[in-house]
Amino acid sequence: xxxxxxxxxxxxxxxxxxxxxxxxxxxxxxxxxxxxxxxxxxxxxxxxxxxxxxxxxxxxxxxxxxxxxxxxxxxxxxxxxxxxxxxxxxxxxxxxxxxxxxxxxxxxxxxxxxxxxxxxxxxxxxxxxxxxxxxxxxxxxxxxxxxxxxxxxxxxxxxxxxxxxxxxxxxxxxxxxxxxxxxxxxxxxxxxxxxxxxxxxxxxxxxxxxxxxxxxxxxxxxxxxxxxxxxxxxxxxxxxxxxxxxxxxxxxxxxxxxxxxxxxxxxxxxxxxxxxxxxxxxxx
Numbered sequence: 135x136x137x138x139x140x141x142x143x144x145x146x147x148x149x150x151x152x153x154x155x156x157x158x159x160x161x162x163x164x165x166x167x168x169x170x171x172x173x174x175x176x177x178x179x180x181x182x183x184x185x186x187x188x189x190x191x192x193x194x195x196x197x198x199x200x201x202x203x204x205x206x207x208x209x210x211x212x213x214x215x216x217x218x219x220x221x222x223x224x225x226x227x228x229x230x231x232x233x234x235x236x237x238x239x240x241x242x243x244x245x246x247x248x249x250x251x252x253x254x255x256x257x258x259x260x261x262x263x264x265x266x267x268x269x270x271x272x273x274x275x276x277x278x279x280x281x282x283x284x285x286x287x288x289x290x291x292x293x294x295x296x297x298x299x300x301x302x303x304x305x306x307x308x309x310x311x312x313x314x315x316x317x318x319x320x321x322x323x324x325x326x327x328x329x330x331x332x333x334x335x336x337x338x339x340x341x342x343x344x345x346x347x348x349x350x351x352x353x354x355x356x357x358x359x360x361x362x363x364x365x366x367x368x369x370x371x372x373x374x375x376x377x378x379x380x381x382x383x384x385x386x387x388x389x390x391x392x393x394x395x396x397x398x399x400x401x402x403x404x405x406x407x408x409x410x411x412x413x414x415x416x417x418x
Contacts, residue, residue, distance in 0.1 A: 137204035138364035140165040141319045150224030152267045159209040160217045169223040171199040176218035180209040184248040185295025196256045200245035220263045237286040248294035255288030363400045370409040378405045
């Protein structure tokens, strides 16, 4: 299962994202982003995918994910009710270099494999996460630091992905890949050039090709198609009245035959069948 890049959007005056979701089901695909993510499941159940870890989850599930670690929560087909979650996403540098946060930085490094919390620490963190999104910017940041400080001292935590699992990128090359991913995200609708991506990574075209395949497990062209198809999947659901061809053209596909081929290869469905299957679903 190939992970898709997700661009985390911030509102004006924000240095990190804190969102509460209540939807028919969790629909985000297997994805990754440069931000750390703290996710609390308030309601629903199903399977949680983190790297190469697959486990059941239910209400109260609390997980911290490091940068570039692919993940998603999947509800069963027969799920009825609301899927509720609180999601906090932040870049590690938001916390700064203060020595008082050394234990928090150590926790974020462990989160490269995903950290699962239970017991008292999870209960206390849940109390702090509820209502965080309603706070003013500075109190919200202080609440995040307080919550991470609490979790850094938690006992009985468990790492999720295996020791041998390689995340999409690590701390050392986070900046390089982030520049490339930002470029892909910004240029997706107009045309993405591998030579320009290589320039932003500070590599020759040949060196970039090897580097990208080693880090993400597939070619740059394949990755761009994955991102495009992922965006189009959301658009097909969020804009049910918009024509498929119009959506494809708006996301950088100039050839409908090629678009249909790429979409079928990655989803196993035609765009029309995909839209029909997910009619009524709300994306996160």
